[in-house]
Amino acid sequence: MAADDKSLRNLAAQAVTPRPNVQRLEQATLGDVEAMRLLLRGSSVIDWHRLSFSDPAEVDRFLVLNEFDPANADDMDRLEELRADAVEYLTRNFSYRIPNEVAHELPARELLLLASSRGKRQTYACIVLKVMHVMHHLAGRELLFKLPVSDDEVFGFVEAKVVKVVEEIRAAGYPIVEFAWSRKERDSVVTKLLAKKATIAADVFDKLRFRLITRSLDDLPAVLHEMVHRLIPFNYVIPGQTVNAILPFRRFLELEPAYARFSDQLQLDLDTEENENPGINEFSGPTYKVINFVADLPVRIDQFLCRVPGAENELGSVIFVLTEFQVMDAETARLNEAGENSHAKYKARQHDRVKVRLAEGEKALTSPASVAVPDTDGNDSDN
Numbered sequence: 001m002a003a004d005d006k007s008l009r010n011l012a013a014q015a016v017t018p019r020p021n022v023q024r025l026e027q028a029t030l031g032d033v034e035a036m037r038l039l040l041r042g043s044s045v046i047d048w049h050r051l052s053f054s055d056p057a058e059v060d061r062f063l064v065l066n067e068f069d070p071a072n073a074d075d076m077d078r079l080e081e082l083r084a085d086a087v088e089y090l091t092r093n094f095s096y097r098i099p100n101e102v103a104h105e106l107p108a109r110e111l112l113l114l115a116s117s118r119g120k121r122q123t124y125a126c127i128v129l130k131v132m133h134v135m136h137h138l139a140g141r142e143l144l145f146k147l148p149v150s151d152d153e154v155f156g157f158v159e160a161k162v163v164k165v166v167e168e169i170r171a172a173g174y175p176i177v178e179f180a181w182s183r184k185e186r187d188s189v190v191t192k193l194l195a196k197k198a199t200i201a202a203d204v205f206d207k208l209r210f211r212l213i214t215r216s217l218d219d220l221p222a223v224l225h226e227m228v229h230r231l232i233p234f235n236y237v238i239p240g241q242t243v244n245a246i247l248p249f250r251r252f253l254e255l256e257p258a259y260a261r262f263s264d265q266l267q268l269d270l271d272t273e274e275n276e277n278p279g280i281n282e283f284s285g286p287t288y289k290v291i292n293f294v295a296d297l298p299v300r301i302d303q304f305l306c307r308v309p310g311a312e313n314e315l316g317s318v319i320f321v322l323t324e325f326q327v328m329d330a331e332t333a334r335l336n337e338a339g340e341n342s343h344a345k346y347k348a349r350q351h352d353r354v355k356v357r358l359a360e361g362e363k364a365l366t367s368p369a370s371v372a373v374p375d376t377d378g379n380d381s382d383n
Contacts, residue, residue: 025225028258029054030265031062031116035234036224037266039293040249041273042242045235046130048267050122051115059112065233067298067318070109078316079108079132086131098124108132133235137320140298144319148307155183155208157299158321162210165231174223175215177330182209209324217329220247220291221256224327236296236320243292246328249273288336291327296320 031052038045053059060070068075087103090096102124106114115125144154159181170176214223224247228234250270253260263270298318305313328336 025222025256026258028225029058030262031058032225032228033259033262034267035228036252037249038234039228039237040242040244040247040252042237042240042293044239045133050126050267051112053112053116056113059109062112063109067300076109082132082136083108083128085135086128089131090127098128102128136316139315140318140320143308143315146308147301147304147319149304154321158208158297158323161299162231166212169223169226169230174226175219176212176223177215178213180211183207208321209326211326213333214329218255220327220329221252232295233298236298238294238296241294243290245289246291246332289328289332292324294322294324297323
């Protein structure tokens with residue numbers, strides 16, 4: 001969806017008003033900072049060596065974000081099942097001797113706090129949780145495959161969830177001046193696969209996309225903070241699919257002292273991002289900027305479980321749907337629609353590549369523009 005240049009220029013030029021709900025940022029925890037860094041980098045929670053939950057309330061918020069209800073006995077039983085499967089897997093395949101406290105004595109939900117502590121038990125708690133995370137994800141993917149519903153219905157589940165949360169964020173006073181979403185049309189998917197080296201349909205991550213524009217650059221941290229708190233589980237951000245040309249993590253810390261106070265407690269040095277490629281789309285304009293990431297959003301489907309073949313469901317009640325998010329401020333959005341950055345220019349470059357590749361085959365892939373990049377579409381904001 002192309003942004004209207006005049007309206008965005010007017011919004012960006014509006015008089016500065018007090019920042020909304022600053023106290024939410026002032027109450028940020030180390031866990032919030034690590035989660036935000038993961039999102040802005042597009043890294044993997046499997047590479048973490050500890051968690052950073054400070055109390056049971058923070059753990060419960062994380063569980064709810066992952067569609068587990070801490071007050072629901074069935075959901076807590078599901079965590080216990082995942083823990084038992086993870087311990088069995090680790091014992092069977094890697095001969096781990098998991099301490100009893102981690103293997104079965106502590107309630108499974110308390111492993112998240114244990115993994116945030118120090119010591120040998122903390123390491124084992126992290127190991128078990130990583131395997132639980134993967135097993136739950138695989139089960140959700142299998143459940144989605146077995147669920148006899150159309151893509152349209154599944155996308156509708158996600159749209160309802162995301163729209164509800166974003167509207168709550170806006171209603172709380174956060175200056176999101178534009179919010180839109182779209183589903184990628186079949187012709188656009190075909191063109192994308194013809195243009196990129198990765199021609200596997202399963203690798204298309206942006207069939208469903210949401211676009212948020214804030215009033216100013218200074219508003220981005222607060223809005224992203226709310227998205228991570230209310231909508232996007234950091235553990236299901238897709239690694240390697242983040243494009244961040246607007247707000248590098250170090251810049252985020254400069255804007256938010258509440259985050260910066262944890263800079264000496266982070267798992268990785270602050271210089272880590274300096275040696276990483278921020279990621280660009282090969283067809284984007286030279287000055288195009290966006291924060292673009294993909295998350296496999298969890299969605300509960302309790303009311304549809306009766307449609308799943310088989311009387312016994314051992315896969316839980318959560319499916320995962322790949323969802324792309326584009327976030328930027330109004331001034332950046334306006335500049336992204338100018339000159340070589342425009343959507344029309346983007347599409348023209350993409351179509352030129354398709355025509356060359358169709359006619360010349362492998363020779364076209366040796367051109368400089370064929371360097372591998374994240375699968376997300378940058379300024380491909382329309383279908």
